[in-house]
Amino acid sequence: MNTWEEYEKVQPTVLKMLKNSIMKDRLAHAYLFEGMRGTGKKEVSLLLAKSLFCTQPLGSYIPCNSCHNCKRIDNGNHPDLHMIEPDGLSIKKQQIQDLQEEFSKKGVESKRKVYIIVHADRMTANAANSLLKFLEEPSSETTAILLTEQVQQILPTILSRCQIVTFKPLSSDILIQKLVENGVNEKKAPVIAQLTNNLDEGLNLSHDEWFAQAQKIVLKLYEAMRKGSLEALVSLQGDWFFHFKEKNQVDQGLDLLLLILKDLLYIQLGKGHRVVHLEESQRLEQLALQTSVIRLANQMSAVLDAKRKLHANMNPQLLMEQLVLELQEGSSFV
Template sequence: MTKTWKELNETQPEVMTMLKNSITKGRVAHAYIFEGEKGTGKKETSLAYAKSLLCENPVDGYQPCEECSNCKRITSGNHPDVHSVEPEGLSIKKEQIKSLQEEFSKKSVESNRKIYSIVHADKMSVQAANSLLKFLEEPQSDTIAILMTEQIQRMLPTILSRCQILPFRPLSPENIKKKLIEHGVDGQTAAVISRLTHNFKEGLQISNEEWFAQAQKIVLKLYEVLKANPMKALIYLQEEWFLHFKEKEQLDRGLDLLFLIYKDLLYIQLDKRNQVIFQNKQGEFENHALHISQRRLADKMGHILEAKRKLMSNTNPQLLMEQLVLNLQEGSSFV
């Protein structure tokens, strides 16, 4: 799915400003690295930039018109002067880079520029990376490279030094929430998901999972059991929790949801009610927040974060949750 320059500017304003300036001030670099988490718009931005550079009727001198032949062919992946390389299997092979170099040794077919992008550039084999390095060391004036990566630390320093690096920021929770609502997700669910992922596509996928809908109910119930009758919390783990949170990744998500509940209590105490995630529970949480000190609340949040850390170090999930429940109910649970 392609995105307009305006849409990309809403989520990555710094990157889009730099790219705009490169065009309007005549400072287009011969090589860029777009680096950032999955789902931050790197691929969409590379397409938009290619269209801007080859557009026949750019709006305001830099935005692609989306209507000319060049724009339309880039959108459909059929422009003879725009090429993309992606990993074949687990890596990008030397042969792929050599094929690209041969293609670019020819004169531009239609435009005065040739643009190539390398997706997951960190997955180039050593031979492929060295082959690309020679290409970057002797740049042709009409050739522009866009390398994309989620793991910039895995790339050769010699390649990094020859490229202009543009960092793509994770999408803000507000952006994720807004986009989810635009795609039909209810506001409450969108608010929760926006705190669990920076990736819109992943967020949309989560919103369609029956497992996730049920997970929210089970986590809220655990919180209510801990508050109303702490001694029954261990029984609740056996009867409900472990039946639903079976995999490590699922348990990690459950801990994230539990953390958000206690974070809501803190927001209420700090009079930041507009930041409360579980708005449908705000009335109950208001009352709960009156009966727990900020220090005790911080301790509980700390226990959840510690449980998440231990989960990643292969601690037995059942023992981990039982210990967490004991820590959360230590003394009186709301003192």
Template structure:
């Protein structure tokens, strides 16, 4: 989905303000580095900046009109004066940067301005990074470079020093939730998904992912069995959890969902019902929250955090879950 200036301004107000000021004052840097975690809108902002530079009738001197030929072609990734470089396999190679330099030694096809965007700039090989450095040291007139990275510490300090760095911050879960619902996601799905990911595209993939839908049901069912005898909970692990959660990242996601469920119980006790994410289970959770102490919930959440830490330390996932369930069950008795 092509995002408008107004939408991006809501998501990254500081970045958009800096870009707007540069455009209006005619003081664009010759090279920008957009840095921040995945899903924070770096690529969207690189596209809107590109359109602002090349737009034939920019609104108020900075906002792209979205209607002219240049705007439309940039949206369709086929403007002759805009070049996008992405990793070829696992890395961006020297020959890719050299091809870019050769292209930029020519005059712009349709205007004096030429723009290049390097996606995952941190994945440049050493030779590629050194070639880019020479390019940045002697920038061509009317050329704008935009580098994107999720790993700023992997960028050569000499490259960093030649770029204007703009840092992208994650959307708050509440803003993410509002945006997802505004764009058509079910009201019952948005709260959970906004807590799981800050990546807009991943969020909509999760909303239609049957594995994720089933994972939520299994997590809720597992919690309900914690009120029974130990054998019942361990059987639930064998019959459902171990069948559905196979990879390490799936276990981690399952633990995230379990943690969110315990947070919901705590929010209910604190009178913060508006922060509940398992909306469909609200009535059950309200009843269960009355039967558990806040201290016990806090201890159980600490156990889940510890399980996540052990999972990253390569502990056997099945053994980890069995130990966690027994520990959670110790604290699940009625107060």
């Protein structure tokens, strides 16, 4: 996905703003693209660069993707486009100084120059201060694009000199489509799309044997809880504690349990089309007959509370034992 039309579907507000700015010749001298990883910040920054350098634009703003300039940007070797990325864990002062020195020269092929700073939040204090001086003396032919997932880590003085553009997380429908286009089974994609907004992370999950096994263990635990507290505790000891060892793994296990409860709730409410466990739909239909909307709502609330306790550093093993017992209190299960 690298065309204007494709990103217009994914980030319509961002693309509309950039389109209007280009058409009215009102581009800001500095932009800060902020948002979650995988929302297209880097891709759109390169798309904007293409719009500025393209020699055969479609209309006045859509890059052709086939001219010499567009191809050089794709290959990372356009002489008037410079990209700065962290050197190790941070972006250092010397990198910004080298950029300033480069931009003190005339453009190789035109007056215009563009620079993109990836992970701008990782600039050292000295690098950030050097960039600030650069931003304070903008050239009408220079466009700066800063990318970050941690906007709160950017100096307020830098923020004040940039037009902030927020990239929204990918919608589940779009992510499902992209996952399927990249070879993920269409019955597995909906679950993955509920757990991440990031295509790369989604693809990694689709090939992760640990994740595939985790889904089976979570469903097995739910079924064991229906049979009684002893069965559930045996399932915890035999499967869960062995598989979900790290805090982030327990958190993901709770998310998977929550998705099962949500699917059962959708079936109870007559909204089966919203079920994401497509491979287990018949099994869930049977389980849904043996519970109620109120019970499911209470159980979902208990799982969300367990997630909060986990993030507050409660012992994961004790947390899961308490959760299993809480889910069975009163008439939680038939």
